[in-house]
Every structure is written in structure tokens, then in C-alpha cells.
Amino acid sequence: MNALLEIEGLRVRVPYEGRLREVVGRVDLSIADGESVGLVGESGSGKSMTARAVLRLLPPGARVEGSVRFDGREVLRMSPSELRSYRANHAAMIFQDPRAHTNPLRTVGDFLTEGLRLNQRLPKRAAEERARELLRAVGIEDPEARLSQHPHELSGGLLQRVMIAAALSAGPRLLLADEPTTALDTTTQAEVMAILAELRDRLDLAMLFITHDLELAAATCDRTAVMYAGSIVEVQRSADLHDRALHPYTEALVAARPSVHTRLRRLPVIPGRPVAAFQAPEGCAFAPRCRYALPRCTAERPVLASLGRGVVACLRAEELHPDGFAAHGGADRG
Amino acid sequence: MSPSLRSRLHRRLGPLGVAALAVIATLGLMAVLAPLLPVADPTDVDLSDTFAPPSAGHPFGTDSNGRDILARLVWGSRTALLGPLTVTVVATAVGVVLAVVASWRGGWSDGVISRMFDVVFAFPGILLALVVAAVVGAGFVAAVAALSVAYIPYIGRVTRGAALQQVRQPYVAALSVQGQSATAICARHVVPNVGILIVAQATVTFGYALVDLAALSYLGLGVEQATPDWGAIVAAGQSDILSGYPQQSLYAGVLIVVAVAACCIVGERISDREQYWGRLR
């Protein structure tokens, strides 16, 4: 399997109140062509920033280290025009809040045809025709009427579909979805996820799916990566994740999520508060909240290492999972 | 200034804002302490010593009447700052009360008060001052009174908008249910919560009022020429510029610009940070 996207040693620092602050500490992740990877973490864990780093869509003054390779090309060193072409044609992104992420003053039609006309250089009429097709493709009836409407006249779910349609208009190979359903209500959420899944399938699209919802990621994606305090702490096949979480944090996340299978009187909560990368203490960032933490956990920072079919960054991983999957070896690198 | 206050100010206003605040404080102090400062009598005329160059006795030289320019600038800060201060205090007091009443009572009261703001807003400060001057005669008091009225809607509209948001907050309903009186809720909670915004708007108003009053002095419709006042000093010195004595107009002009710029900076900084923090919260 060839990696379409390879992130290696990604570190992002952004200026805040005059100082550079680390929001992504160390991320190593790769996505194969057509593969979907979920990136799970609490707010502030750096997952959105990681996705933006893939498009080099960072706030002014941000410092990025490491490497982001798309189809073998280094994104972080692309010239402005290469970068624009990369964003326009190869990688697309959809966002959490479709309303905020569409220009309120422009019609849906403008929004959709804009990319086609500016990037694909389609003539007006052709662009409009294509926009109608795109809307139909994301399950929107009467595209004609929608095209002349403004974003505030559309529901959130509908608008997110428009966003998806726009993202796919250039036929990208990679879709970055930043919590695309968080702002939607549950039924709409399911619809949007279904459309995403269907389109991905049809277009053989790779996807990085950012969410705070471990279950959702696991249900949607081939593999799932878990982030804590700016770093990836675990990557596993989604199928394995629920029952065999390798990292104590993942384990806690799984436990904290109510499930139709488990009936508990009270959901276990993770003690303490999540921290951002720049707030992370010495040693393992999760140590202060970890029920397995030992004194050495606060002194030594763990790095990602293979364990079984996944990778995990925990000093006690092997010890806590003695049944081990080490035998399988050669697991996918995170 | 305690270190914690200093750092809080610094965070709130930024370095430029703190510098601007220091300028305002210095000018204010100069105005308050004018009688104690070692400067000459600003109305002392000496026709045998006109347009004197700077000397020990007259550090900034003298004007066309042989009066000490430094003394006139120092004493001029009293008129130049007291006028706008009065305008700001009156306009703020009236504007805030009206705005809070409007936002609290809503409905009919709100309609009438908002319409009042609209009407007064239609009279720019200088215009209102001119009309008042035509009615009761020109003068400092008339100008200050007119501007005090003219600036009410500038404070009132902003306060009303902010107070309206506060009044809709659940905490207000909660306090109301607890039996607190409307006056108490407004005075103890609503006004303090929009306080920063009011302070910001008042600071900017101060700057504008300063310019307006100086302009009226320039038109000869403000303070009496013998009274030291920055605007009047600029105007009086204007004809001396051609004769090669730009000093007094220059100094007074610079003081006006500095004072107004400082007010604008502080006002903007306060409201900027407020919005910024508001967004973060």
C-alpha cells in the first residue's frame, strides 16, 4: 500500500500573546490512497491544527517543523503557486461549522462555481451545470433553487452537504474533514456521514477524519489515531480499538463513552483536565491523569512504538498488555 | 503603582496604551497642579517684552502681548481639559441612565428614548453649539452645555446596545426572581458589566469634545481670548506665524493632537481588548 500522505515529526507552534506556543508536539501519521483515518482527541489536543498543517493552512506567524509529504511531494516546501494548485486540485477540506465557513454574502451557486471557474477555468455555464451535478451527488434535491439561495437560507446539514460538494468539485484525492458533523443534530449527522462514506467509496478518496468522537471515528474509518496534548499517543485499526485500546488515554475515552452494549449507572470520567501541547508537563503528558502512572512516567517522555498491530506511546504499554501482539511485528507505522 | 496593577494595565492596554494613559495622566496632573507649578501669571501682559525668545524667565518665550507662553500652555490645560471633562461626565451620566432605562423598560420607553437619541444625534456637536450660541450668546459655558447634550447619544447608543444584551442574560432574571429591585440590579450588575465599554466610549468622547471645543475657540465662539486655552492659543498665534513666530500655535497645536491621540488610543485599546476577551470567553 502506497502512502498518499506522510506526516513525519510534525511540530507546530503558533504565536500567542507575543510568544510561540506549541500546539502540535510530535505527529507521525500516514494515509494510504483511498484509506480513511480518524484523528481523535479532545479540544485543544492539536488535531485540527494537524489537519490544517496538511494544507499549510496555519495562522500567520506559525512555525512548522517536520515533514508533510503528499504523493511524495513536500507540502511544507511548496511554492505559493504549487501550494495553491495542491489545495485546489489534490486535497480538500471541510469544516466543522459550515455556516461560518461560507461567505454569507454569496449565493450557494457562487460558492460552488467559484472553484470551478477560478481553478478549473470552466466557463460560467459549464460551471453551473457542474454545480448542479455536484449538488445532486450530495443528495440535494432541486439544485436549481438552491444555487440562487444564500447560506443563511439553508439548514446546517444542507449547507454541510454544499460544503462537501464544493470540496469534491475539483476531484481531490484527499479529503480533510474537520469535525464535519459536530455542529449538526444527530439525524443530520448520520445523513452527512452516510453521504461522505458513499462518496468516498465511489471516488476512492482518502480521508483524514478529525473528531472528538472515538466511536464515530472507529465506525467510519479504517484506522484511528488518538491525540493527546499535541501528540499522537496511539494508532490502531479501528476494529481493534474498542476492545483493545493500547494507551490508557484511549482506554479511558472508550470507557467514558456510553454504549448501547454497556449499561453503567454512572459513566466513568477521566480525572483532571485535558491540556494543550504547550501546557504539557515533563514526561508523559497524560501522566497526571493516568490511573497507571508511575513516577518514571512524569520524568520520561514516551515515543510511539509498535505494539501488536498498532503503535502506542506509553512507557508501560508492553507491561499493561502482556498478551502482546508483538509477534505480528511490522505493524503500520502511525 | 503596584506591580500587579501595572502588569494588569499593560495586559489590558498594551505598551502604546500605557504610554497614552501616562500622557493623559501627566496632562491631567498639569491641569490640577497649575497653581502650584513654578510658572508665571498667564495673564501678565508686558508690552515691552513681546515675542521674546526662550529665556530663564520665559522658558518657551512670550507671545504678542508679552505673556509667558509656558504659563499659558500650563494654565490652558485647565480650560482645555475641564471643558471636555464636563462634557464627558454629563453626557456619560445622562446617556447611561437613559440607555439603562431604555434597555430595562423596553417597549414604549425604549422607543421614546431611542428616538430621542436619534434626534439629538442629528445635531452634530459643533452645529448644536452654534445654534446655542445664536440663542444665548457665544461663550465657554454655552459651548460646553451644547456639547454635553450633543454627545449623549454617542454614549447612550453604545450603552443601550450592550445593556440590552445584559438584560436578556439569565442572571438578571434570576436576580429579579430573588426580589432585587430593578435599580439595584442595574446599578450593581448591568452597568458594571458594560462599564468597560462605557469607559472606552467616554474616553473617545473626551477626545472629540476637546477638538470641538478647540474648534469653537478657534471660531471665536468658545472661551474668552484672555483665558488661557489651547484652542484659543492656536487661534491667537495664527497671525504670528507669518511674522515668523509660530511657537505658541505650534506648541498648543501639538498639545491638542497629543491629548486627543492619547484619548483615542486608550479608548480604542479598552474596547479592542474587551471585544477580544469577549470572543475568547
Place this chain on the structure above:
Amino acid sequence: MAGTLTIALLVIGACSGGDGRGGRTAASASTGGNQRGTVLSPPAKGQIDGFTWALPFEAVTLDPIKSWNYPENTILANLCESVVRLSPELQPEPGLASKIDTSDPTTVVLTVRDGVTFWDGSPMTAEDVAFSLNRNLQPNLGGYFAPFWRNVASVAATGPSRVTITLKQPDVLFWKTLSLAGGAVSKKAYVERKGKTYGTPKAGLMCTGPFTLESWTPGQSVVMTRYDGYWNPDLRAKAGRVEFRAVADQAALANALVTGEIDGTFYAPVAAIRRLEASGAGTLYRGASTLAQGLIPRLDGPLGDARIRKALSMALDRSVISEQAWGGAASPLSSIAPATTWGYARDVFAKAYDELDIKPVADLEAAKTLVREAGAPTGTITVWSSAENRPAVTTINYVADVGKELGLNMKVETVPIQEYATWAYDPRARAKTGLFHTIWWTDLAEPLQALWPLVEPQGSSNYYGYSNPAAVEPLVKAFAEDDDTARARLVTQAQRVMVAEDVMWIPLTNVATLTWMSKRITGGPVSVPAAFYTPWAAHVGTP
């Protein structure tokens, strides 16, 4: 004479005047105001397309019978001529009347000049002259000169070229006042057609002067162009076009003069004397003038005691005011009527002037002693002046400062020039003042004209109700006194009582006319009010 208001209250901005050189030599009391300043600029050599002239503020009307103030007279002198004209020395000469017969003390017979045409080409007739003069007698027209006409019984055309004015009683000065705008002749038919709008921007004028009124745009300019059919070939205008612009702000005016945007003015700003002279852009003349700067004290209240008023007068240094407030464009003055008004019996006036014994230099100690004798008064004395007039403002600031040293409590108040003018006719405004700063001009070379309004019982210029028979009676007699020397004696006798004894007027300076002419132009009078009563602009051409 009949002229209550013969002395115009001068409300100009940058006024100026007197005689600069005289000012300096006149520092000794005996010659104060006794010098004659420049009256004429070098004659023009050639024609000029046009020039621009600045006025201190906008003309309100150009109807001759209402034109008494600075801007109106500056313009009107070139448009509407009077039956009598004044020489640069303010002596009356024949104007539109080729002969003025005053041999009978109660009639004035005017012979209407032949060959004079109005701008429309129609000839001027006796009917036009009688009609124009008669307008002064109609109270509903609101003519300014009515007080001069109070002794007039009737005006009638008594022949094809004869107009007879009948007086109720002898008035030796009346005919001389026909040189003012009230004596101007307008075309009867035109005035009747325009009614009360005559002399407004819309209705315009119809007169005989060397210039016609081309346009009057309020807020902008008054433009006059040469009248080619003018009756007097010697006075044919050298300029094709003259534009008047009102510039109230002294700094703006100074800028405009230095940059040559405006060619000239009769009131160059005192503050810009140095700069104007250094600019090389033109010539600054210190023209002779009858302008007298003085303070009129209230006769009750803190200044109620004549000794206090006298002390104030003694404490003021008139040479300092001349040199510093006026930048040398004024000279110390001890009397109400300056030497430029001494049109006759000059020796009598000069001797009386010296006897007034009001010194140009201050005697502060003597003044303080006098105040101690009288007891320093309590109560605030408001000193009033126009705000635009820089020298006036400097002067009253100085007066207030001197007053402070004498232990008088003085407060300075300056008002915009137009509001200042209301003081003259509004008793309410006057009620607030304790000491009024003023600059008067006298139109005729007749000191009686300067003094009478100040003492006239119930007169509108007798601001603080002054009434001392010792001053009033000699002046009343003077009106009927035909003999110049005798009249001069009566006048100086009254002046002595007014100035030296009662101190109802504190004389300060005789102010020069600061006339500016750019290097493009020259010619004609540089002295005000002389320029107001002769078509001065007709003389102006290239140097």
C-alpha cells in the same frame, strides 16, 4: 452740525491707520497726532486689466442711504458718487453738484453737473438728485444718515439743473455731509422700480460712478467693471475690473496678500507688518487717518469717580500701545479729535491740544496716588472689545493689566466683530460693560463732528448718558458759529471738559491706515476715510 452719527463706529477687523512716521516723531505730547501721514500713493502709469481688493467683512447693503460702514463705503465710493466730494485732506469739493451755494444760512442750492450719465446711458437730472437726497428724509427707508438731516425741511428740484435744500435752522456742517454716501445720486426710475430691494445683491444699483456694479455674489465677491461713459475723462478708471473679497480672518488675509492672491486692502493686518514689508510683494503705506483709538468708561459703578478714570488714563503708556499693540502704526493721542480732523484754525486746535496735558508716557506713581486719594473701588469692570482686531485685543489686555496694578478689578471680554457692532445700538449689551474699547473715524475735517455725538442728549452714541452743560453748551453754539476760529475755540473748550476734567473718553492713539498695494498696482489715496468719499479705485493702475 446735525450729525449725531457723523462719527462712524469703526468695526473693522484689522484696522489700522494714522501715520506711522508721525507716530514716532509724535512721541512728544506737543505734536501728538499733529503730523500728516501719507495720503496718496505714487500715481499709476498705465492701464490694468483688473485687481482684487480685500474687505474686512462682507457688505450688507449697497443702498447709499444705508451705507455707512467700512466695506460698503470702500465699494460704493467708486459706484455711486455724491453731490459733494471730499479731497484727500477731507475738504469738501464739488462732486455731482458743480456748484454748492450756501450763501443763505438756511438754504443749500446745488447746481447739477452737466453731461453726467447713469450707467444705462441716460442723463442725470435735477429730478434724480432731489429724489435721491429725499430718500434720507423718509423714516421708513431706514436710512443711516437721517440724523444729519434733522434740520432739513425739504429738498426739491427747483430748475432744470437746480436742487434747493431748505433748512429749518442754520447748520454750517450740513452741506459738507452731502459728501457721504447719503449725498449719493441714484437714478429715480430705477430705484422706484426696485423698491425696497434697491442696493441688494439681486436688485443692484444705478449710479454714475467710474465703475458699474457687475455682480454681487454674497459669500463670494463683489465685482465692478469700468464705466466707459463716465463723465470725467480725468478720472476714467485705469482698471477694467475690480473684485472685492471679504476676508475676516487676519491670518488668511496676510497669507493672501503675501502670495499676491489679493492685490490690496485698506486694512492690512498689524500682525503681518514685518512679514509684508519683508516679502517684497508690494508696498505697505501708513496712510493718514482720522481713526482715534479710545476707551469709553462707564460714568457710574467702579469707574464712577472721575479721579479713578483719570488715574487709569495717566497709568496707560500711549507710546507702548502705539509701538507694541500697533506695531508702530499708530501714534499717541491726547484728544478725541486727532490733528487730521483739524480742517481749519489749526493753531487754535494745536494750542488746545498741548494744554490737555495728557502724556504719551505713563506716570504710574501719580496714578496710584490718585487712586489712593479716591479710594480703590470694588466691583468688576468689564473691558469690551472686538475679538478680531488684534491691536485692540492687545490693548485691552494691557489696559486690564495696568488696571490690576492700580488695584482695579478688570475683566476682559472680546466678542466677534459683528456682535461688537450691536453694542452701539443695544443698551442690553452695553449694560454689561464698564469700559468700552473703540476706534472711531471722523469723516470730515471737523472736530465738532467727532465730539458732538458723544455728548448729544439722548443721542445714540452718548453711550453712558454723559451730560455736562460745560461741554454740551459750547458744542451747541458751535453748530451755528460760522467763524472758524470762534468755532474752534468752542470745540476745544468742550473737548477740554470732556477729556481732561470729566474723563468721559480716555484717548489712546491716532491709528494709521495700513494700506497694502501689491507690486502690480499703484495710484490713488491710501488714507481712510479719505478714500471712502472719492472714486479711489479709478486711480489704480500699473506702476
Place this chain on the structure above:
Amino acid sequence: MPRFLVTRLVGLAMTLVVSSFLIFWSLYLAPGDPIATLSGGGTLPPEAIQALSRQYHLDDPFFTRYAAWLGDVVRGDLGESFVFNAEVADLIATRVGTTVLLVAMASVLIVGVGVTLGVVAGIRGGLLDKGLLLTTVIGQAVPSFVAAIVLIWLFAVQLRWFPAIGSGEGFAGRLQHLTLPAIALALAYLAYVARITRAATRDEMAREHVETARARGFSPSQIARRHVLRNAMIPIATVSALTVAGLLATTVVVERAFNLGGLGSLLVEAVVRKDFAVVQAVSLILVTAFVVVNNLVDLVYVVLDPRVELGAAR
């Protein structure tokens, strides 16, 4: 949309009626007899007093007087000035052109230069932005008369590029004469508008939808043109229009400094001469212009922002 318009128009009309009433009523606040006030304190012949009484309907009850006065004003009859001896309408007619042209030129400067500077600084950022920020914070604080003094001294007296006074003749002459006054008038507002524009541009730049545009690979100039400017235009238009409306009152000072015969100098002249008819007429015109321009902004909203279409009154 019609409902929105009707609400605005009713509000506009109410504001104007109340303002005109205040202006009318102010005459009666002046101490003393209205006749004396109207005549500027001078003594008038009985005929003139009768004419005044007729013109101001002084024998009628107060509200009848007001209605009659308003009726006259609406018909364009602004009365007669006894101080200037002229119809007020004529006095205004000869001066209004200068003021309108001056305000128009200043507006072009404010909107053209101010908005351009603000946009450039807002988008480019960096040193240019910092420099502009500092310049405008000072520029914003320069009173127009101070600017006028400096401009006259430098450009009229020293360099002689422009005339020092007057409003000139012919269109070119007027433009040349009004250049310095327009700059003096515009300076502080220009700085203010530039600051607001910069802030609005930066706010818009930080918006999520701009991030979307970037993510879609559009070039910075495409983004600025298609997404930032159009959206930032709403606050910019509001502030610009308010500023331009406010200029009408501020010309008073500049007209004085440059000796221009405009509405402002007429107003000052009328104030000091206590010519009430003119004061009332000119203030009414200035207030009306201010209110109308202000309300036009609300209509601009409808054009610029589809969201307010049905929003009724704010």
C-alpha cells in the same frame, strides 16, 4: 423589503419633524422679544416689524406658527434675513455650491484614500501596517483648523502650489482652490476611516469563510477581492457614510480658515450677527442632510448584505 423601507422612512420623517421643531422652538428660548432676535437687535421700521410678524406668523398660536413655518420651509420659502437684507434662500443658494463641492472632495479623499490605505494595511500587514497605524492614530487627532494652518503655511505660502484663500471660479479653479481645504477637512476622518477599514479588513481576513477560500486554493488577490473586501464593505460603508454626513457640520471651521464663502461661514456669520432666520434655515439644511445621508446607509445595507433583507428595523 417594503416593510423595512417603510419603517426606515417613518423613522426618518419623525426625526426630521422633531429636529425641525427643536430648531423652530429654539427661537423662543432666546432671551427677549422674537422680533428683536429676528432683527438681529437692530431697530426696525414699523413696516419691517409687520413684515416679520407676518412672515413668522407671530400673531398666531405657537403650533400654528410652527406648522406655517414648516409649510413655508417645505415649499422652499426660507424667509428673509433682516441682517443681510436678502432672501434666506438666495443667501444659501449662492453658498451651497462651495460647501457641497468641498464636502464632496473631502468625501472622495476620505473614502478613496482612507479605504485604500486601510485595505492595503489590513491585507498586507507587517511594517506598512504598523506605520499606518501610528500615522493614523496621530492623524485622527489633528483638528481641522490645525491642519489648515499647517497646509496653508506649507503649500500656499512657502511652496505656492495652491491658493491660500477663496473658493475660486470655474470648475478647475474651484478644484484647485478647494484642494487644501478638502485635505484639511478630510485628514482626521481619513485617518479614522483608514483605521476602521483596516480593522474591518483584518476581522474579515480572520473569518472562517476566508479560511475556506484559502483551503480551496484561491490566490490572495482573489480572496481579497471576492471575499474580504465585499464583506468588510458593510462596516466601512457605515462609518464612511456617517463620517461624510458629519463633514457638513465641520466645514464651518475649514471655511473660516480658508475664507471660503460656504454654508458654514454663513452659519457662523449669522450666529455672531444673531440672524435667526439664517441660523434656523442653515441648521435645518445641515440636520436634514445629516439625517438623510445617515439613513441612506441603511439602504446600502440592503444592497450589501442579503441577511438584512427581511430584518425590518435594526
